[in-house]
């Protein structure tokens with residue numbers, strides 16, 4: 711497969727490749743989410759993104775498209791965080807049961823021990839007392 715052309719629309723690109731043997735063209739598309747995802751990562755919004763790309767003379771995405779992508783990304787981030795927290799809680803519950811750290815007066819209370827570590831100047835983890 712050899713690269714033939716790129717069709718750009720704002721932050722979105724279609725990359726067209728062609729097979730030299732059977733002359734079939736295949737299209738690989740970039741995601742529209744990367745620019746919006748990056749704004750979330752660095753803590754900026756649509757206005758800053760638009761200003762930045764105007765400075766680079768690169769066409770930006772519309773406010774509606776930005777809002778649509780951001781809403782979907784926020785749902786994904788929230789769902790992922792919830793799944794991770796639930797999994798961590800289940801692991802803590804399992805460990806609390808294993809070590810008998812259960813409040814017998816309240817059978818649904820599991821006693822979870824927190825051990826806090828900090829990074830030393832040498833870059834090693836040390837337990838905080």
Ligand SMILES: [Zn+2]
Pocket residue numbers: 729730731732733734
């Ligand atoms: Zn082929």
